[in-house]
Amino acid sequence: MPGKAQTRSRMGYTARGCNAAWRKKTPFHVLLIPVRDTKPHMSTLRIASRLIAYTWAAPNTALGALAGLAMLCLGGRLRFVAGVAEFHGGWAGRLIAALPRPICFGAMTLGHVILGTSGNGLAVLREHEHVHVRQYEQWGMFFLPAYALSSVWQVMHGRCGYRSNFFERQAYAVEARQKSQPDPSFRRAAVGHR
Numbered sequence: 001m002p003g004k005a006q007t008r009s010r011m012g013y014t015a016r017g018c019n020a021a022w023r024k025k026t027p028f029h030v031l032l033i034p035v036r037d038t039k040p041h042m043s044t045l046r047i048a049s050r051l052i053a054y055t056w057a058a059p060n061t062a063l064g065a066l067a068g069l070a071m072l073c074l075g076g077r078l079r080f081v082a083g084v085a086e087f088h089g090g091w092a093g094r095l096i097a098a099l100p101r102p103i104c105f106g107a108m109t110l111g112h113v114i115l116g117t118s119g120n121g122l123a124v125l126r127e128h129e130h131v132h133v134r135q136y137e138q139w140g141m142f143f144l145p146a147y148a149l150s151s152v153w154q155v156m157h158g159r160c161g162y163r164s165n166f167f168e169r170q171a172y173a174v175e176a177r178q179k180s181q182p183d184p185s186f187r188r189a190a191v192g193h194r
Ligand SMILES: [Zn+2]
Pocket: 128, 132, 168, 171
């Protein structure tokens, strides 16, 4: 009969084995990576806060998922990065990229979904978009109305509704700070943090 430590060890091995097998079977495993794998010592409080953040942003995420599914139907692709679904490319991506300024955009965030015109473009814009992900986690369903109000306010005062928007200024400031970090591991950690 195995000793206590041996049993624990075997159970640990079995749990990891099941987890690895399960990962290969579902594309959604990556949503759990920040919680279960990359931060093994994450506290219960941290896990609870992550679940609340995902739930709080869920209405916007659902909107983004619908738009993302439409992109997939038009030849787009899907990948998960740091707990966020990234839809990109396809006919929709090319169409958005071809729109005239200021309508065209490189990427748009809706909750835990980022819609991008191309995979390469997303790699460049990811840090900025992840700031918006955190804003959605803070504001939940109030984010879009608050964003629109901020744009209207800036336009009413003669400023650009996009670059002067409170949320955009915050995103550009964080993005600039992260890009100025010489240590790439810090930048990776900053992107993964939510
Ligand atoms: Zn932005």
